[in-house]
Amino acid sequence: MKQLVFIITFLFFSIIGFGQCPTSNITLSSQEEINAFAVNYPGCNQFEVNITISGTDITDFSGLSQIESNTGFFNIIDNPNLISFSGLGTIQLIGDFSGIFIQNNPILETLTPFTQGVEDISGLALNNCPLIDNLQAFEALTNVYEVQIIGNQGLISLSGLENIISVDTINVSDNPFLESLMGLNGVSGQIGELIIQSCNSLENLEGLEGITSENNFGINIFNNQGLTSLSGLQNITTLSFLNITNNDQLVSFDGLNISDGINGIYIIGNDGLTDIQALANVNIDLLFECIIESNSNLSICNMDSLCNYLSTDGVALIEGNATGCATVNEVKIACGILSMSENLLTTILAYPNPVSEILTIETTNTLNYNNAKVRTILGEIILETTVNQIDFSKISSGIYFVEVTTNEGTITKKIVKK
Numbered sequence: 001m002k003q004l005v006f007i008i009t010f011l012f013f014s015i016i017g018f019g020q021c022p023t024s025n026i027t028l029s030s031q032e033e034i035n036a037f038a039v040n041y042p043g044c045n046q047f048e049v050n051i052t053i054s055g056t057d058i059t060d061f062s063g064l065s066q067i068e069s070n071t072g073f074f075n076i077i078d079n080p081n082l083i084s085f086s087g088l089g090t091i092q093l094i095g096d097f098s099g100i101f102i103q104n105n106p107i108l109e110t111l112t113p114f115t116q117g118v119e120d121i122s123g124l125a126l127n128n129c130p131l132i133d134n135l136q137a138f139e140a141l142t143n144v145y146e147v148q149i150i151g152n153q154g155l156i157s158l159s160g161l162e163n164i165i166s167v168d169t170i171n172v173s174d175n176p177f178l179e180s181l182m183g184l185n186g187v188s189g190q191i192g193e194l195i196i197q198s199c200n201s202l203e204n205l206e207g208l209e210g211i212t213s214e215n216n217f218g219i220n221i222f223n224n225q226g227l228t229s230l231s232g233l234q235n236i237t238t239l240s241f242l243n244i245t246n247n248d249q250l251v252s253f254d255g256l257n258i259s260d261g262i263n264g265i266y267i268i269g270n271d272g273l274t275d276i277q278a279l280a281n282v283n284i285d286l287l288f289e290c291i292i293e294s295n296s297n298l299s300i301c302n303m304d305s306l307c308n309y310l311s312t313d314g315v316a317l318i319e320g321n322a323t324g325c326a327t328v329n330e331v332k333i334a335c336g337i338l339s340m341s342e343n344l345l346t347t348i349l350a351y352p353n354p355v356s357e358i359l360t361i362e363t364t365n366t367l368n369y370n371n372a373k374v375r376t377i378l379g380e381i382i383l384e385t386t387v388n389q390i391d392f393s394k395i396s397s398g399i400y401f402v403e404v405t406t407n408e409g410t411i412t413k414k415i416v417k418k
Helices: 002-019 031-035 304-311 328-335 340-347
Strands: 026-028 051-053 073-077 091-093 099-103 114-116 121-127 143-150 166-173 189-197 211-222 241-245 264-268 289-293 316-319 348-351 358-363 369-375 381-385 389-391 398-406 409-417
Touching: 091 099, 304 328, 316 328, 348 398, 348 409, 358 369, 358 398
Parallel strands: 026 051, 051 073, 073 099, 091 114, 099 121, 121 143, 143 166, 166 189, 189 211, 211 241, 241 264, 264 289, 289 316
Antiparallel strands: 348 358, 358 389, 369 381, 369 398, 398 409
16 A cells, blocks of 8 residues: 555656646747746756747846756747856757757857767757857767758857767858868768858868768758868768859869769859869769859860760750850760761751741850851852841742851751742
8 A cells, every 4th residue: 555655656746847847849038037947847957848048138047057958959049148058057968859959149159068868869050150169069969960050250160079970961051261171070971961151261171081972962062262172072972962063262173082873963153163074983874964054164074974974865054164065065076976067057056947038047155157158959159148147038939058157167057948
């Protein structure tokens, strides 16, 4: 009987203790609410819900000092007067639905340490906190599904993330004074996505050498105006998509060593780029799209992998690059899979055909139109012109041949006059 009473008593107090914590997601939006937390939830030290702290007058976390762990997300968002996490102890994040999201805290200078349990945690985000200059608060984290470091003007390194060994998504963006990715040098093996964007003080990608493959949303390197090398990516041999866009100081793809299959290649708007031969050994079996566009100094694209892909008539957009890589046909000619005459046939248009009055001769941007001659079926020249709109209105009905001369050669089009 005494044992039964003990069990009932234990369950009663356990239920009371559990009930002292919030049972649904909670938002604390003022300093008053934070100060009253211990009164409203006495003895609550482990959260099992998401907690959001967001308020214009919040400056101190002492009212939350009893919190030790959380199985949900800890969100600290939009606190214009918060300088530090003063009063908040070390928080342990437990389980794969837990995480830390810190965003839009303009004068926040220091963070409290965070640890984790044995399971992976869902995410770590530090966004738009311009006075944070280090990530030491996260040095106990090891397995994180997503790491997001965005818009932190005070960061010059990722020091503090060295112990993270497993991650699916890495997004490091809009950190203008970030000089190094070495804080990510513990990450190894396969990831799902890598984004490095608008970090204009980065000169290379060293620190990512442990990554060997990517299998989901690609390697995305955007708008890094100081980037001169892809060194750091050399151990990645397999990936789904490669997107290198608007990195004006990047001259070559040296540092890449992709040899296995890839689904998409996007090389766009890299004004200094002259050499992409590091992609020569890419396996094209899985490639379904290739875009090489607006790289104003890139003139050589006839690498083996791209030649093989174009020979299969794979989907490709090649335009706005230097002569030699300005169109798909130019690359095909350089690859030896298209003759000059075949190129002229596809790049010079004469319309409408049949024609009753004005025949328009149209060439691509890479061809310079010189002149045209209209011949009868007997070879007699009946009209010569240097304009690209030819007046057929006074020519008798019949079949004619228009000989079009460009800077790359001459081609003849058969035209029917109504």
